[in-house]
Amino acid sequence: MKKTILSFAMLAFILSSCNNKKEEAATEQTIQEPVEVVSHENHDTHHASSALNNDWMNEIQMDNGSQWEANIETTDGVNDMLKLISESKTETVEDYLGLANKLNERKNTLVKECTMTGPSHDNLHVFLHPLIEKIDVLLETKTTEEGATALKSIEDNLNAYTTYFK
Template sequence: MDLNRDSSNEAISIMDTLSIKLNVDEKWIANLETEEGVLKMDSIISAFKSSNQTTYKTLGIKLSKQTSYIIKHCSMKGEPHDQLHVVLVPMLDEISILKEEEDEQKAKAALHNLEQLIDAYFKFFKID
């Protein structure tokens, strides 16, 4: 069984199930704190990967602090807010796996899925 292949298939299925849409061919406007939080998450993941760390639980805790920051400071309303949740809720699920999963392959898959979700955020959102 090729575990890398399975991880990739899981990510594809997660991305395929996102029902996010563009705002009439434009990106949705996110508030500054949301953008900062997602950028910080991306940078935490990059630092984690570049240092070849394998403590996924610690990574999950750091990322969880960023999602808490995003949630606490979110001032988005209406459709942009609803569309953010399409990406943010699965992010929270993947971060929970990182914090709780003992199986390294499952944690790696969660990290890969999270990276795909962060990419989706940047594809569909911008700050004004």
């Protein structure tokens, strides 16, 4: 009986050792396999440039050839943002970031106060979505050149509002 128990114990020990060796071999094999490294160093630049284009103008529609009726809060919000831009000093990165924060706050208020519905609301989203992305890019500005590019795109976006909405 002692021999049987001892034999089972040794067999269990040997089998567990084999399993550990298999796991170690599998781990070593996994570690030794080549890993593909994908570079993302240009990801931010690509995102910023795609966010700053005005492709949204190809998507927005007119109201049977006329401007969409917008609520006063939306129009006031757009005008307030244009005023912020015209009155702001933009000489340093900090200036651009400060303006970005003010634009972001005003944009958030505009979105909260929106009461538009239907097709005019749907087209407002075509206008607003890229504006939001552009403000996000400005919030991440690291150089005055980036800030100037983002701000110009924001201003173009805001100035186009009156083409599509009244």
